[in-house]
Amino acid sequence: MSRLQRGTERDTRMGFRTERRDCSASVPQGLLKAARKSGQLNLSGRNLSEVPQCVWRINVDIPEEANQNLSFSATERWWDQTDLTKLIISNNKLQSLTDDLRLLPALTVLDIHDNQLTSLPSAIRELENLQKLNVSHNKLKLLPEEITSLRNLKGLYLQHNELTCIPEGFEQLFNLEDLDLSNNHLTTVPVSFSYLFNLVRLNLSSNQLKNLPAEIGGMKKLKHLDCNSNLLETIPLELAGMESLELLYLQRNKLRFLPAFPSCKLLKELHVGENQIEMLGAEHLKHLNSILVLDLRDNKLKSVPDEITLLQSLERLDLSNNDISSLPYSLGKLHLKLLALEGNPMRTIRREIINKGTQEVLKYLRSKIKDDGPSQSDSVIETAMTLPSECRVNVHAIITLKILDYSDKQTTLIPDEVFDAVKSNIITSVNFSKNQLCEIPKRILELKDMASDVNLSFNKLSFISLELCMLQKLTFLDLRNNFLNSLPEEMQSLIRLQTINLSFNRFKILPEVLYHIPTLETILISNNQVGSVDPEKLKTMGNLITLDLQNNDLLQIPPELGNCVNLRTLLLDGNPFRVPRAAILMKGTAAILEYLRGRIPT
Structure with a gap:
């Protein structure tokens, strides 16, 4: 049956006039004409709230040119032209798709990312030729069971939705090679996933998974597994038997132990940072x-x-x-x-x-x-002396290593005897970490002409005292895991400070004073609530090499940040921005900066 006959049989009233009425404003006729020849139609970023009927019926209705001209050249023989195989309608305002989707059975690619879809029509099962489906960055809460009928699907992209579960029969998508379920609300992974034998890449990051099924080890072709930012406490031993695995991401979980990897002979990158190992x-x-990369930070x-x-x-x-x-x-x-x-x-x-x-x-x-x-x-010998307060001070560390160490005591105050033990010795490092300090001891000022390294991490500090700001030789300052939400402007006087660690605090912006410390080479401020940075001020920090902004609240990354060409390490994972995409972030700092520079308005 000819295409003209099919169209007449479905609806004799549908023709050029309806096409013009539906599409003249949103889809130019020239675009439709080109799509009939190429089999590809791109309607990305056209502010569409619905898909015009003429798009669904592009291969059904008689086109405008057929009603205007009865003589056709070889290139204009519309009845010989290609069925639509690729449809891109991303970055619009679509809230739903109709069952008219079935009118495009030849589609191999359907890209509808960055819309407002809450569901997919059941007619999607009729797209039997579909190989790539991108529904990322929408508002899907459930997937229709009919999606399991897409047996030719190779790439399925569902990241940044609101999915809480995977439909039964998902294992029927046995041709899947690339599956992205990141940034959803999944609490479990179906055991049936093990039947996805051809899967090469699986992204489960930023969900609420507490465990992985042992059967996951059955994915013998899997090369890339991303489980970052979940609630995993253990990893099944079977995972260590995945012979093809090359990239494994387990950052930001609750792991206390690592399994051995006896069968992962091809593993090139293992990322297990921000756990409890x-x-x-x-x-x-x-x-x-x-192994090329081992991340244990x-x-x-x-x-x-x-x-x-x-x-x-x-x-x-x-x-x-x-x-x-x-x-x-x-x-x-x-x-x-x-x-x-x-x-x-x-x-x-x-x-x-x-x-x-x-x-x-x-x-x-x-x-x-x-x-x-x-x-x-010449490692440290734990020599200690007992002071009247019965606190223990490592005298050997003071005398030979120049370290004043009173860490992991869970104390609310540093006893005076600790400072008294310094006597006339030179101290370059101070370690008061893992205590219950609510304020910095005032006697730290006695070390202002000596201390270059101060560790106050894992305490309960909510403010920084002026005494700390007077340590003129300070080059390294560790304040992670406290209750800080601001830094005093007096910290500008730390004219030798090179590294500051503010991770796991309560900052909502990058502290203003940091922009005014030109010697800073490393700023670590991950796992806070930072919502913005000033790229122009960062650009003036000529010595800044490392900036860690992971796991904050950055809704957008200013393109001008790309001008900070001195940065060698820029970490942005775990923020709610949409661009740059994860694929860009994975390429590293140079690629991120180049991408951002390309987005600067001219």
Whole structure:
């Protein structure tokens, strides 16, 4: 049956006049004519509140040119032209789609991201040729069961919706290769997911998952698994048997332990930052022969095993914000491009060496390797003296390492005896972390001409006292995990400050005073409520290399931030903005800055 006959059989009244009435304002005739030839129609960003009838009926109705001209050239033979295979109606104001969707059975690509859809029509089951469906950034609460009829679907993008569950029979989508369910409200993953044998990429990040089914290990082709920002407390052992896995993201969960990865011979990146992992052992490392990136930042690690040297391919190792006091000297044998150590109470490596960067740290570690193998003989000896108040002060650390350490005591006040123990010794580092301090001890002022490294993390500070602002030699300041929402302008006097860690506090904006500390190289302010930054002021900070804004409330990223070309590390994950997309963020800082610069209005 010819296309003309089909159209007449469905509705003899539908023709050029109706097409013109429905579409003249929103869809130019030239666009429809081109779509009939190419099989592709892009209606993105046209402020549409509904899809015009002529779009659904583009392959059914007689086009305008057929009513105006009875002689057709070879290129204008409309009845020989292509059925619509690709329809893009993203970035509009659509609240629903009608069952007229069935009039486009040849569609292989349907892109309706960034609309206001709350549901999909049941007629979607008739799009049997569909290979890619993008319904991301809508308001879907449920998926119709009919979606499981799309057996040729290879890419399904459902991120940034309001889904709470997955329909029964989802495993029938056995040709799926790419599935994105991130930023929804899912609490469980169906066991049936294990039948998605062809899945290569699965994104489950930013949901409310407390566990993963053991059957997930059956996805033998899976290369990329993203479970960031969930509530996972454990990882099924079966996950370690996924032979094709190359990228594994488990950041921002509640993991306390890591499984071994005996079968993940191809694993290139393992991201487990911002968890509660307390131990890293040889069993966790010995099978990671291909690992390039190992992210362990913001955990509770106290040590790094000598077996770290088994990771001969490792290029990036992030140990920031743990409780590591020393490193195995053999680590210097690795060919790392990045070794991040900020926020650790390092006792065997001087702060000035760490501040010089990765290669200087590796060089230092290599210099300490003895002929008979690695030695940690000059690690800290826990020598202590008992003071009248029965508090314990590490005198050895004061005398030999120049550290005043009174951490993890859960005290509300630092006893005077702690400061008295300093006597005439030089102190460069102060560690009062993991206590219950509501204010900074005033006697810290006694160290103003000495202290370059101060750690006040994991306390209950709600304000910063002026005494701290007078530590003229301060280069590193750790204030993470407190109750801070502002910083005093007097902090401008910290003219040597290079690194400040404000993560896990209550800041709603990037503190104004930070813009006025030109020596700052690293600002860590993740896991706050920051809603805006000033790109023009950031641009004036010529020494700023690292800016961590993860897990804040940034609704938009100003394009002018792309002009901050000195930034080597810009971290933006976990914010509610829509652009840049996750695909851009994954490419790294240089790609993000280039993308932002391209969006600056000219």
